[in-house]
Amino acid sequence: MATTAASTALDSKCPTGPIENRWDQHRFDLKLVNPANKRKFHVLVVGTGLAGASAASTLAELGYRVSAFCIQDSPRRAHSIAAQGGINAAKNYPNDGDSIYRLFYDTVKGGDFRARESNVYRLAQVSNNIIDQCAAQGVPFAREYGGVLSNRSFGGAQVSRTFYARGQTGQQLLLGAYSSLMRMVGQKRVTMYSRREMLDVVKVDGVARGIICRNLTTGEYERFAGDAVVLCTGGYGNVFYLSTNAKACNVTAAWRAHKQGAFFANPCYTQIHPTCIPVSGSYQSKLTLMSESLRNDGRVWVPKAKGDKRRAADIPDDERDYYLERRYPSFGNLVPRDVASRAAKERCDAGYGVGATGLSVFLDFRDAIQRDGIETIRAKYGNLFQMYEKITADDPYRVPMRIYPAVHYTMGGLWVDYNLESTLPGLFVLGEANFSDHGANRLGASALMQGLADGYFVLPYTIGGHFAGRALPAVQASDPAFDSAEATARGRTDSILAVNGSRTVDAFHRELGRLMWEHCGMARNDAGLRRAHDDIRALREEFWQDVRVPGPAASFNQNLEHAGRVADFLEFAELFSADALQRTESCGGHFREESQTDEGEAQRQDDEFSFAAAWEFQGVGEPETLHKEPLEFEYVKPSQRSYK
Amino acid sequence: MSGDASHETMRITLKVWRQSNAEADGRIETYHVSDVSPHMSFLEMLDVVNERLLGQGKDPIAFDHDCREGICGACSLMIDGRAHGPEAETTACQLHMRHYNDGDTIHVEPWRANAFPVVRDLVVDRSAFDRIIAAGGFVSTPAGSACDANSLPIAKENAELAMDAAACIGCGACVAACPNAAAMLFTSAKVAHLSLLPQGQPERDARVIAMVDAMDDEGFGNCTNHFECMAACPKGISVENIARMNREYLRASLVSRSVE
Numbered sequence: 001m002a003t004t005a006a007s008t009a010l011d012s013k014c015p016t017g018p019i020e021n022r023w024d025q026h027r028f029d030l031k032l033v034n035p036a037n038k039r040k041f042h043v044l045v046v047g048t049g050l051a052g053a054s055a056a057s058t059l060a061e062l063g064y065r066v067s068a069f070c071i072q073d074s075p076r077r078a079h080s081i082a083a084q085g086g087i088n089a090a091k092n093y094p095n096d097g098d099s100i101y102r103l104f105y106d107t108v109k110g111g112d113f114r115a116r117e118s119n120v121y122r123l124a125q126v127s128n129n130i131i132d133q134c135a136a137q138g139v140p141f142a143r144e145y146g147g148v149l150s151n152r153s154f155g156g157a158q159v160s161r162t163f164y165a166r167g168q169t170g171q172q173l174l175l176g177a178y179s180s181l182m183r184m185v186g187q188k189r190v191t192m193y194s195r196r197e198m199l200d201v202v203k204v205d206g207v208a209r210g211i212i213c214r215n216l217t218t219g220e221y222e223r224f225a226g227d228a229v230v231l232c233t234g235g236y237g238n239v240f241y242l243s244t245n246a247k248a249c250n251v252t253a254a255w256r257a258h259k260q261g262a263f264f265a266n267p268c269y270t271q272i273h274p275t276c277i278p279v280s281g282s283y284q285s286k287l288t289l290m291s292e293s294l295r296n297d298g299r300v301w302v303p304k305a306k307g308d309k310r311r312a313a314d315i316p317d318d319e320r321d322y323y324l325e326r327r328y329p330s331f332g333n334l335v336p337r338d339v340a341s342r343a344a345k346e347r348c349d350a351g352y353g354v355g356a357t358g359l360s361v362f363l364d365f366r367d368a369i370q371r372d373g374i375e376t377i378r379a380k381y382g383n384l385f386q387m388y389e390k391i392t393a394d395d396p397y398r399v400p401m402r403i404y405p406a407v408h409y410t411m412g413g414l415w416v417d418y419n420l421e422s423t424l425p426g427l428f429v430l431g432e433a434n435f436s437d438h439g440a441n442r443l444g445a446s447a448l449m450q451g452l453a454d455g456y457f458v459l460p461y462t463i464g465g466h467f468a469g470r471a472l473p474a475v476q477a478s479d480p481a482f483d484s485a486e487a488t489a490r491g492r493t494d495s496i497l498a499v500n501g502s503r504t505v506d507a508f509h510r511e512l513g514r515l516m517w518e519h520c521g522m523a524r525n526d527a528g529l530r531r532a533h534d535d536i537r538a539l540r541e542e543f544w545q546d547v548r549v550p551g552p553a554a555s556f557n558q559n560l561e562h563a564g565r566v567a568d569f570l571e572f573a574e575l576f577s578a579d580a581l582q583r584t585e586s587c588g589g590h591f592r593e594e595s596q597t598d599e600g601e602a603q604r605q606d607d608e609f610s611f612a613a614a615w616e617f618q619g620v621g622e623p624e625t626l627h628k629e630p631l632e633f634e635y636v637k638p639s640q641r642s643y644k
Numbered sequence: 645m646s647g648d649a650s651h652e653t654m655r656i657t658l659k660v661w662r663q664s665n666a667e668a669d670g671r672i673e674t675y676h677v678s679d680v681s682p683h684m685s686f687l688e689m690l691d692v693v694n695e696r697l698l699g700q701g702k703d704p705i706a707f708d709h710d711c712r713e714g715i716c717g718a719c720s721l722m723i724d725g726r727a728h729g730p731e732a733e734t735t736a737c738q739l740h741m742r743h744y745n746d747g748d749t750i751h752v753e754p755w756r757a758n759a760f761p762v763v764r765d766l767v768v769d770r771s772a773f774d775r776i777i778a779a780g781g782f783v784s785t786p787a788g789s790a791c792d793a794n795s796l797p798i799a800k801e802n803a804e805l806a807m808d809a810a811a812c813i814g815c816g817a818c819v820a821a822c823p824n825a826a827a828m829l830f831t832s833a834k835v836a837h838l839s840l841l842p843q844g845q846p847e848r849d850a851r852v853i854a855m856v857d858a859m860d861d862e863g864f865g866n867c868t869n870h871f872e873c874m875a876a877c878p879k880g881i882s883v884e885n886i887a888r889m890n891r892e893y894l895r896a897s898l899v900s901r902s903v904e
Contacts (some may be wrong), residue, residue: 072716072718137782140841185774192693247712283688561693
């Protein structure tokens with residue numbers, strides 16, 4: 001299914017030398033752009049979440065001309081806004097033993113030894129600058145009575161390094177970045193284009209020099225020429241249809257860049273979050289995450305007897321199976337996300353699940369309420385309990401929550417080097433859209449950190465190397481390269497409208513999601529992945545024979561937008577399954593049933609799989625070429641994770 | 645409130661505003677929906693209607709939505725004359741059909757305000773809010789220039805009040821609910837958030853004047869103390885912020901350093 005090539009095409013450009021000096025040395029070695037020359041360079045930033053808004057505002061502050069694009073009606077609505085829990089930094093304000101090195105160490109280990117050490121160290125270094133920057137913007141972080149910032153432990157971390165703003169940390173950080181972006185818009189140093197969807201990257205002389213957008217209000221195609229393109233377009237979790245992502249999250253911008261030569265890395269690395277509100281019916285349109293902080297006080301259990309349909313309160317303690325505490329006595333309910341998710345699936349698959357569908361487990365606060373009192377629990381989790389009750393009509397103060405794992409985050413993404421530049425020169429990729437820092441599993445409160453690190457403190461330095469180091473002759477949007485890119489984008493939309501079949505876009509998307517969840521979800525095996533590969537192809541063929549999308553094209557047409565995204569998901573899903581198939585080891589969020597320990601835990605195969613898998617597009621339906629970037633661990637020696 | 649209503653379904657009649665673009669005339673269309681599960685969200689119920697329309701080759705109902713968990717601020721439905729519908733502190737995406745009864749008729753319209761022109765059906769243009777923020781809703785602190793975060797202690801009470809105001813999701817329900825289509829709750833939430841914090845002090849005077857000017861320029865009305873905005877706000881933002889903004893505005897006008 002895949003062909004393998006030598007890895008000569010991949011140069012990670014990682015500096016060498018002592019890890020704590022690498023970023024400093026690299027910044028010194030990068031060429032600078034003269035302040036007076038910065039205004040000559042025009043940067044196109046696609047996406048305005050944490051990565052995009054922070055990159056666009058920072059580049060504009062430096063003096064570059066910036067145009068920013070988002071698919072929402074306002075840059076403030078990007079899906080970073082939904083992150084609840086917090087943002088990590090190595091400040092060590094609590095004096096509890098944290099350090100840059102410890103954050104680096106935890107992140108490499110948490111990623112199950114599938115991330116680049118140099119990148120992760122840099123991330124840990126700039127984490128402290130992020131907190132300073134956000135506080136200076138007026139982000140209302142939680143504080144102690146003395147006025148200093150408050151921290152909490154998150155996701156089982158042994159130190160309290162997570163900064164937070166109630167249960168709305170993502171919202172507050174995004175609004176901080178958005179306010180900086182709007183300041184630059186107000187000063188006419190950024191031109192903002194809302195309700196635009198990027199449909200192609202335009203290459204001139206092999207360098208990314210522009211984009212083609214569809215104006216989602218008018219349906220018109222628009223061309224933008226520039227000197228660099230920065231993709232900050234988020235993750236592809238919606239390939240599963242049901243996920244915690246917002247409805248508009250998609251793979252289109254990344255996928256179309258991939259078709260233009262940007263390698264796609266580790267597409268099979270998906271994070272399944274253990275504490276989400278379960279599916280309630282066939283109409284379900286998305287899944288809602290309940291913060292993992294709930295596992296600090298909630299106990300996870302199922303009945304000991306199969307198919308026990310009694311109310312939770314009627315099941316005595318000795319008939320309850322607190323399976324996380326049973327299997328992992330030292331970490332108990334606080335095992336990492338991937339471990340907790342698989343354990344829930346195992347119990348439900350074995351017939352012990354609760355609720356009408358049997359696809360959920362209890363998260364019970366009874367003991368915590370007895371121990372700490374209802375007011376303490378309300379102060380900690382009141383907003384989450386209220387959100388749960390709004391959705392389910394159950395009161396978690398009186399009956400246990402029911403939870404089930406759901407797709408939450410994608411660690412894979414476009415391959416980038418240490419400069420965050422893809423294999424398509426001039427195309428930079430930031431935030432969840434790239435693959436760089438989390439390896440095979442992301443730690444809680446690290447996504448916000450990475451998005452802002454890339455945008456505020458990494459790209460603004462590394463993009464200078466592109467401008468100062470490459471000849472970039474003037475390019476106009478009238479260049480023939482734009483003609484052909486626009487024709488391709490237009491042609492794809494027109495051919496979707498021309499099918500005029502009988503099934504709706506949503507029906508195809510749901511079916512793709514079911515296929516992906518069944519065969520490429522929490523546990524994967526050879527036979528299932530091969531089956532998925534064939535079924536995805538068949539579904540894609542059916543889409544192009546039988547989808548029905550009413551026009552017109554030249555208008556506000558949300559169904560047509562969705563159709564274009566599903567068409568891309570149907571191509572991308574095949575690569576996803578091929579990547580999961582070639583990686584016959586288990587690592588992080590990727591669990592191959594063939595590779596587990598005697599106790600049923602994930603078993604890495606370091607000799608064979610210590611590499612990032614970077615895929616090169618060869619044509620729709622053609623096997624992609626696999627390039628391997630070897631991963632070396634000089635500082636954190638690979639070990640088997642154990643939470644017993 | 646139904647405990648296990650998974651097998652019950654309801655029949656709902658929808659009266660929905662349809663308008664093909666900003667210039668076109670709008671009209672109310674009627675849709676009969678059967679098989680509505682009480683567990684559906686309001687938007688999922690609209691999804692079901694749209695799937696049926698699409699199956700018939702008809703135009704689906706356009707409405708803004710994204711996160712569907714009450715935080716992005718995209719959804720913007722006037723439901724039976726109330727912004728986001730009947731439930732307090734609940735966005736339309738978090739409103740569930742269990743709050744309705746079999747046989748109910750529900751009217752769905754877009755936000756109504758001159759400053760929010762209709763784009764299509766239930767979708768409006770709220771870019772005026774972005775322009776108000778661009779006028780002054782920020783602290784001018786370029787990346788890299790910040791001091792250590794703990795070098796600026798902030799009283800917990802002020803941090804909490806600032807957070808209360810900063811919780812605004814920019815949905816526009818306050819404007820839609822206000823008889824004057826005023827954006828004062830939205831604007832004042834940002835003014836209050838930043839004026840409560842030491843970081844916001846250097847630009848305190850300029851900010852409030854610029855933001856109020858921008859608000860007026862966009863064609864929003866002014867507050868006459870109906871407090872409908874606070875009742876409609878899905879995040880419970882208080883009108884105390886409007887009082888704070890008025891005080892800030894008056895103060896800034898008096899102490900303004902520039903002489904006109």
